[in-house]
Amino acid sequence: MTDAEKKAKNAKKSAISVFFEEVSRSSLIVPILAILSGLLLGGILVGLSSESVYSVWSQSPFLAISNGFKAAWESYVTLVTGALGSPSRIIAAIQGGDGLEIRRAFNPIFESLVRSIPYIFGGLAVSLGFRSGLFNIGVEGQIFMGGIFSVWVGYSFTGLPALIHIPFAFVAGALGGALWGFIPGLLKAKTGGHEVINTIMMNYVAFRLTDWLLREPMRREGSTNPLSPIIEESAMLPQFFDEPIRFHFGFFIALAVAALVYWFLFKTKWGFDLRTVGANPHAARYAGMNIVRSTIVAMSLSGALAGMAGANELLGVNHHLSQSFSPGYGFDSIALALLGRNHPLGVVLAALLFGTLRNGATRMQAAAGIPIDIISVMQAIILAFIAAPAIVRTIFRLKEPRKAEAEIHVRGWGGS
Amino acid sequence: MAPILELEGITKRFPGVLANDNIRFSLEEGEIHGLLGENGAGKTTLMNILYGLYHPDEGKIRIRGQSVRIASSGDAIRAGIGMVHQHFMLIPVFTVTENVMLGDEPTGFAGILDRESTAKRIREISSTYGLEVDPGAHVSTLPVGVQQRVEIIKLLYREANILIFDEPTSVLTPQEADQLFRIMRSLAESGKSIIFITHKLREVLDVCDRITVIRQGRAIGTTTPQKADNRKLASMMVGREVVLEVKKSKAKPSALTLRVENLKVLSDRNTLAVNGLSFDLRGGEILGIAGVQGNGQTELVEALTGLRHPVEGRIELLGADVTRGTPRQITELGTAHIPEDRQRDGLVLSYPVADNLVLNTYYIQPFTERVVLQPDAILRYSEGLIDAFDIRTPSSLVDVGNLSGGNQQKVIVARELSRPIKLLIAAQPTRGLDVGSIEYIHSRLVEKRDQGVAVLLVSTELDEIMQLSDRIAVMYRGQIVDVVAIEEASKERIGLLMAGVLSEGQKA
Numbered sequence A: 001m002t003d004a005e006k007k008a009k010n011a012k013k014s015a016i017s018v019f020f021e022e023v024s025r026s027s028l029i030v031p032i033l034a035i036l037s038g039l040l041l042g043g044i045l046v047g048l049s050s051e052s053v054y055s056v057w058s059q060s061p062f063l064a065i066s067n068g069f070k071a072a073w074e075s076y077v078t079l080v081t082g083a084l085g086s087p088s089r090i091i092a093a094i095q096g097g098d099g100l101e102i103r104r105a106f107n108p109i110f111e112s113l114v115r116s117i118p119y120i121f122g123g124l125a126v127s128l129g130f131r132s133g134l135f136n137i138g139v140e141g142q143i144f145m146g147g148i149f150s151v152w153v154g155y156s157f158t159g160l161p162a163l164i165h166i167p168f169a170f171v172a173g174a175l176g177g178a179l180w181g182f183i184p185g186l187l188k189a190k191t192g193g194h195e196v197i198n199t200i201m202m203n204y205v206a207f208r209l210t211d212w213l214l215r216e217p218m219r220r221e222g223s224t225n226p227l228s229p230i231i232e233e234s235a236m237l238p239q240f241f242d243e244p245i246r247f248h249f250g251f252f253i254a255l256a257v258a259a260l261v262y263w264f265l266f267k268t269k270w271g272f273d274l275r276t277v278g279a280n281p282h283a284a285r286y287a288g289m290n291i292v293r294s295t296i297v298a299m300s301l302s303g304a305l306a307g308m309a310g311a312n313e314l315l316g317v318n319h320h321l322s323q324s325f326s327p328g329y330g331f332d333s334i335a336l337a338l339l340g341r342n343h344p345l346g347v348v349l350a351a352l353l354f355g356t357l358r359n360g361a362t363r364m365q366a367a368a369g370i371p372i373d374i375i376s377v378m379q380a381i382i383l384a385f386i387a388a389p390a391i392v393r394t395i396f397r398l399k400e401p402r403k404a405e406a407e408i409h410v411r412g413w414g415g416s
Numbered sequence B: 001m002a003p004i005l006e007l008e009g010i011t012k013r014f015p016g017v018l019a020n021d022n023i024r025f026s027l028e029e030g031e032i033h034g035l036l037g038e039n040g041a042g043k044t045t046l047m048n049i050l051y052g053l054y055h056p057d058e059g060k061i062r063i064r065g066q067s068v069r070i071a072s073s074g075d076a077i078r079a080g081i082g083m084v085h086q087h088f089m090l091i092p093v094f095t096v097t098e099n100v101m102l103g104d105e106p107t108g109f110a111g112i113l114d115r116e117s118t119a120k121r122i123r124e125i126s127s128t129y130g131l132e133v134d135p136g137a138h139v140s141t142l143p144v145g146v147q148q149r150v151e152i153i154k155l156l157y158r159e160a161n162i163l164i165f166d167e168p169t170s171v172l173t174p175q176e177a178d179q180l181f182r183i184m185r186s187l188a189e190s191g192k193s194i195i196f197i198t199h200k201l202r203e204v205l206d207v208c209d210r211i212t213v214i215r216q217g218r219a220i221g222t223t224t225p226q227k228a229d230n231r232k233l234a235s236m237m238v239g240r241e242v243v244l245e246v247k248k249s250k251a252k253p254s255a256l257t258l259r260v261e262n263l264k265v266l267s268d269r270n271t272l273a274v275n276g277l278s279f280d281l282r283g284g285e286i287l288g289i290a291g292v293q294g295n296g297q298t299e300l301v302e303a304l305t306g307l308r309h310p311v312e313g314r315i316e317l318l319g320a321d322v323t324r325g326t327p328r329q330i331t332e333l334g335t336a337h338i339p340e341d342r343q344r345d346g347l348v349l350s351y352p353v354a355d356n357l358v359l360n361t362y363y364i365q366p367f368t369e370r371v372v373l374q375p376d377a378i379l380r381y382s383e384g385l386i387d388a389f390d391i392r393t394p395s396s397l398v399d400v401g402n403l404s405g406g407n408q409q410k411v412i413v414a415r416e417l418s419r420p421i422k423l424l425i426a427a428q429p430t431r432g433l434d435v436g437s438i439e440y441i442h443s444r445l446v447e448k449r450d451q452g453v454a455v456l457l458v459s460t461e462l463d464e465i466m467q468l469s470d471r472i473a474v475m476y477r478g479q480i481v482d483v484v485a486i487e488e489a490s491k492e493r494i495g496l497l498m499a500g501v502l503s504e505g506q507k508a
Helices: A003-012 A015-025 A029-048 A051-055 A061-084 A087-096 A099-131 A139-156 A162-191 A195-215 A250-267 A269-279 A281-286 A291-318 A329-339 A344-368 A373-387 A389-395 B043-050 B073-078 B096-101 B115-129 B144-157 B174-189 B201-207 B230-238 B297-304 B327-332 B342-346 B353-357 B375-388 B405-417 B435-450 B462-468 B491-498
Strands: B005-014 B017-027 B032-037 B058-063 B066-068 B081-084 B162-166 B193-198 B210-215 B218-223 B256-266 B272-282 B286-290 B312-317 B335-338 B423-427 B454-458 B471-476 B479-485
Touching: A029 A061, A029 A329, A029 A344, A029 A373, A029 A389, A051 A061, A061 A099, A061 A344, A087 A099, A099 A139, A099 A250, A099 A269, A099 A291, A099 A329, A099 A344, A139 A162, A139 A195, A139 A291, A139 A329, A162 A195, A162 A291, A250 A269, A250 A291, A250 A344, A269 A281, A269 A291, A281 A291, A281 B342, A291 A329, A329 A344, A329 A373, A344 A373, B005 B043, B017 B032, B017 B043, B017 B058, B032 B043, B032 B174, B032 B201, B032 B230, B043 B162, B043 B193, B073 B081, B081 B144, B096 B115, B096 B144, B115 B144, B115 B174, B144 B174, B174 B193, B174 B201, B174 B491, B193 B201, B201 B230, B210 B230, B218 B230, B230 B435, B256 B297, B256 B454, B272 B297, B272 B312, B272 B454, B272 B479, B286 B435, B286 B462, B286 B491, B297 B423, B297 B454, B327 B335, B335 B405, B342 B405, B353 B375, B353 B405, B375 B405, B405 B435, B423 B435, B435 B454, B435 B462, B454 B462, B462 B491, B471 B491, B479 B491
Parallel strands: B017 B218, B032 B193, B032 B210, B081 B162, B162 B193, B286 B454, B286 B471, B335 B423, B423 B454
Antiparallel strands: B005 B017, B005 B058, B058 B066, B210 B218, B256 B272, B256 B312, B471 B479
């Protein structure tokens, strides 16, 4: 077919169908449809697990089903208002003019942003690894190491000005994470020990190290609970509003770091090295790149980003170390990086989504009694759809992606 | 009588490509029919349709005059169609018998495998068609030529009448190829019908009864070896007159560029793949390394380019000891390397053409200033190379994986030859390429030689070695068994050396 014929053929199609064709081939559509499918299946699960369905089933199955829909709908309404705030409450608060009430009304959306920050760092950590051909499962452990280092700097140095103390503690956290990434990176580069196995093991070491530190050396004086001392005020990331809004400066650090990661990966020769090693290690070696060095560097940087997630949580929100300050941010980050297609911008968007869902789910649990685990299930479904785009393409009858969109992010999944 | 197989009006479209365009093809009983065409001409698509792996958009397949529908390879096997794939589908740790019975295992009482009955059939088939093979041998211990026989036996065991050979000689020595041709003839004489897919002109002229040429998805015409010759077939394949001979003057060797002494290199399996090998290479000459695949050429090239460290010996490049040099050091000394496996080593398929064109120079000025990549400089440079080397691509931002094999190779050639180089190591530079690209790459290699570059050409294609080399070193089991000046070389002599047969007076 000549170009002229093609054009003629395209012109015959309606603009809408051409648009749909373009959209269905673009790389955004699968993540979006995966999210929608996740929400849909999650809703069905909520309906199925709702008591009001079974209590009326024997009287009227029809009523039972409609109860199921009602339950799902209500829980999603709670989820959304819990995550973004309720418009009526916001209006009422503004009309009332009471400062605290206004802050309370706007709090959900800020809280969603607060919950997104560790996801941004964690997602960047995983995607930097993926881009370099490494599957960093150790983000969770690296977050704990980042937390330990930053908290220690945060409470044991006194009398520093905030302008020095905050960066000091933050960088210490990054270094802690980097150390925990460096070790499996070194093992991979020098001995071929697989980073998936070693990062999982390093997670356990980090968890148990945290337990031990909180029992003895780092335990808060006079406390019987495993909690560290509270950090100096000079090490706390500044917050912008009064109680209860916890929104803090970490959000802007996270955005800046995302931009920096983008610049590093796509605009510098170092990033070119890492990406080439990730995309085709054989060609990278042929082209004279140092695979050993780039593996170690990539794992260390990935760990540093994860460490920042820990530092951010403790310097910005918790202000002390505890055994459970991360509800699995590191593991969620793996899913999130995939959802964001391992691109810093995608990661930021996916992190905002995950933070919003997590925050909404907390409120949903409190208000509607829907277990928070439903969000984990939803995330799992979304991830399954992302990891197997063929499913989404089949369900929604999408065309194959253009060949150029080679699935870079699936390399590293146990591959060589 | 109706032909045993007829393809009529076969059309197959892929997004943006018309792979097969209204192809008509017929195969008579007991005939060897050559299917000749460049890579990407649509031969493999056509055969995959016949084998049930693709479904044609239009067209009919008839067997003995009966229209059939082949929806899967199972259908194809039931219809008596069998295929010897280019890459063998054998399990190395299984015996010949086990490989042959695989997929259709005869079982006795309680599902216990009945190996003996299969072995008996294999022996019968062996003696009928002259396919000698030991049914009890493990496939991994067999030479490549014999493994191919196992593939053929697999088809005959399933009583295939139509045998498709997909580029069967690419892994064979000339002698093994001749042996294969004898087997093909004896199969044809006993009534089997054979489709022989190849891009090698000599082979179709040697062995076929009829030849059909395919170009750009269309069947261009059918002829016989009596009516055709090399030149005619080549121009049918390419669509224009082709220069088959590379014109080159006598070499004027200059200074010593590369000296290799007693080199020993381990393979991945820790065997000595290169076992005490020495040679010299001067500027302005082409040294061809001939040899059957797997005789240590890969490891030799990897050692020379720093991808694999030798265990013993010495490599000297322009007076510098690079025995344990890194790829980057060796590149920076002025070495260009056209790698054997272009998609694995030479390119990052998910990168645009432009990035691939600076794959080993991206870190120096003007492509990087301080540490920041300079996309403008990279683009300008790559546009220049795309023009100069006639790389057919919609733009320099298209991923290299989307280009045809020939154009992918041109990207590598452009990248390697556009630098100031002293030594060019070309490993299988034209493997799998079309005649036009081969012609182009050959002339570029000779051009570099004439500019005073030392060229090391490693190839398993004897024709290529004979055409280009000034001296030929034959590699066998990790050693150079002999170095022959081109004036004294003949195909027979080199072929024998490739099989490890030493010439008179050399036997130790």
